Amino acid sequence: MSTMNLFGNLLAQNLENHHDIPLLTLRKKEFEESVLCEIFSNKHGIDFITITYGEFFRAAEFISGFLPQEDNFVNISLKNRADFFIFASALIVSGKTAVLIPPDATDLNAYRISGAEKTIDRAGINSFMSSVRASGKILRNDDDIAPLKNRLLKLDDSAGIAVIFTSGSTSGPKAVPLSGFNFYSSFINTRNLFPYVAGEKWYLSLPPYHVGGFSVFMRALLSGMEVVAGETNPEKEDFYKELEITGSNYVSLVPTQIQRICRNKIKAPSSMKYVLTGGAPAGKDLIAKSLELGWPLYIVYGMTETAAFFAGGKVTGEEDPGFAGRPLGACTVTFTDEQAAASDRGIITVKTGAVTRGYINGEDAFNSRFSDGSFVTSDTGYSDREGNLFISGRTDNIIITGGKKVNPAEVEEALKRLLPGVQAAVIGIKDEEWGERVTAFIESDLADPTDLFLRLKNLLEGYKIPREIVYLEEFPLTGPGKIDRQTLRKNYQNLKRSV
Structure with a gap:
């Protein structure tokens, strides 16, 4: 087993270097409905509440002392993003793996994995807070961060951070375990396209229990960026107001969200630098309209199995259909022709440190797609002479x-x-x-x-x-x-x- 700790070292470094800068900004109502409101009872604000790196990590360490100690896997099924992130972080601090279950899931059997018996949901939080109150313990602002840094420095890169389920757009959800090294590798590789400057703000528009949303939080922990958990529905005026008010620099949008932006003719805020889009192909007309409105689009391509995107590039509107940018950092992409449709160049295989080791409880036919850090995707495509990747379809x-x-x-x-x-x-x-x-x-x-x-x-x-x-x-x-x-x-x- 690996004894490296690149992930934990970077977490500890950010805790020390960015102790007093914001990590998480929340809408006031969402904060007031979370456990953080009771833990930080002195926090006040008109529209938003901000939690610094030091405050957040100390709260995570405090909460970790009340988590079930015997379980290595713990389910999290929470709609409130403040609760979601603080409990997920408490599990990371404890060296445990968070199993992320959509709070609106109707078939819970589809999200069960062996070894995950306890669930932190709304009812579980109420019970948890009762235990905290009964203990008489409180979080002190003057707590020394040295013990927490030592805990982070002991994290093993091969240990699981989260189990995230695939979206199941063409088949049932599959459980994907992602380690500290997976998230660290994704962060380092994608930094070749996005600078991830400490203090810049990423507006969280995607669900945190899917890889697109969860990886935003991971990048923040590893970079010193701030996550703004605002309105997520582009049909609501607050979405654009909050992008502007918070001075957000990054946002991830799927094509359906971009379509609504174009339909409503909403101009991008002056602070916006990077708009990441992926998840489904966006048409040329949609791209052209969004660029006219000032939204700086970057196409990204990846999946749950690769800890979010591993390829990407800036969009000008002149790209051929299927453009997915270039493989980023220490990532290689190859193509296999044997099973591809006649009009495609090949099935895409990606090799990077961000690739999961395989599905939990997965069938042999699925897990055979993983080997030595590589993953045979279900996508077909090709690359041009400049090394740009193009997605032409899916085998399934x-x-x-x-x-x-x-x-x-x-x-x-x-x-x-x-x-x-x-x-x-x-x-x-x-x-x-x-x-x-x-x-x-x-x-x-x-x-x-x-x-x-x-x-x-x-x-x-x-x-x-x-x-x-x-x-x-x-x-x-x-x-x-x-x-x-x-x-x-x-x-x-x-x-x-x-x-």
């Missing part, structure tokens, strides 16, 4: 219709060209005659289907043209903002159809 999305393979990404790109600014998804629906029927879902009811079918003939071969178009008011999404293809397929019969 390929539609077989009449014995021919159809890449949904190619059909979706054609639809987006004909319907600028409109979200589209293409899946295969079981069909007795064709095996699967190419079916398009469009987040609009403005397109004339007859005209659309005719125009698609100029862009696609006949067998690739959707045989059916389904109009939706809004796409079902997974937590990270990806279109939920499982739900589309499951609810297909109940949706309004236009043929």
Whole structure:
């Protein structure tokens, strides 16, 4: 087992160097509904409450003394982000692994792993605080941080920090264990594109229990940046007001959020430097509109299995479809042709220190995709002469219709060209005659289907043209903002159809 502690050393260094600068800024209401409000009863503010690095880590250490000592894995299922981050950090300080369960999960069996018996949820917090009050112990502002630094310095890089579940947009969620070394490697590699300057602010717009949101917090812990936990819904005016008021410099947005920004013609705040987008492909028209509004877009590409993104690049609007930037830092990408669709260059394999060791309780067929720090993804793509990576589709999305393979990404790109600014998804629906029927879902009811079918003939071969178009008011999404293809397929019969 590794005895390195690059992750813990950097945490301890940031605790010492950034002790008095903000780590977490919370909306006042969210703070008041969290355990931090009782721990820091002297904290006051009008709209936001700020917690410094020193305050936060001391609170995490204090809370760790009341956590179950016998369990190595502890479930966390909390909607309140202050509670979520402080308990996740308390587990890190204790050398335990947080199992991150979406608080709105309906099928909890899908999120169970062996060894994780205790759950910190809303009821668990109430019980926890009763124990704290009964103990008579309080957090003192003058507590010496030396013992905490020593605990951080003893963390093992190979030890688990979190188990994060994949979003399950095409299959059920899989449990991904991520270690300190995984997060450290991701941080070091991606710093080749983003500077992560101490004191700069990252506006948290993604759920913290998915890798996109959790990795924002990890980057802050390792860099001295500040996380601003504000409004997450771009449909609400507060989202843009808080970006401006807080002077946020970074934000991560999925294409559906960018679409709403463009629809409402919202200009980027002057403080904004980096807008990271990933999770689903954004069309050229959407990119052009957002750039016109001043949003500095950077495409990023990665997944839960790689502790968030491992490739990325600045977007100008001139990139070819599927542009995903370049592999960052000590990361290599290769391609395998054996199982790829005819129109693709190869299945993408990534090798980096950020790759997980494999799924927990995973089937052999899934875990065989991991080997010596490399991961065979479900994505297909290619690279150009400049080393840019392009994503062309997914092996698990390929539609077989009449014995021919159809890449949904190619059909979706054609639809987006004909319907600028409109979200589209293409899946295969079981069909007795064709095996699967190419079916398009469009987040609009403005397109004339007859005209659309005719125009698609100029862009696609006949067998690739959707045989059916389904109009939706809004796409079902997974937590990270990806279109939920499982739900589309499951609810297909109940949706309004236009043929």
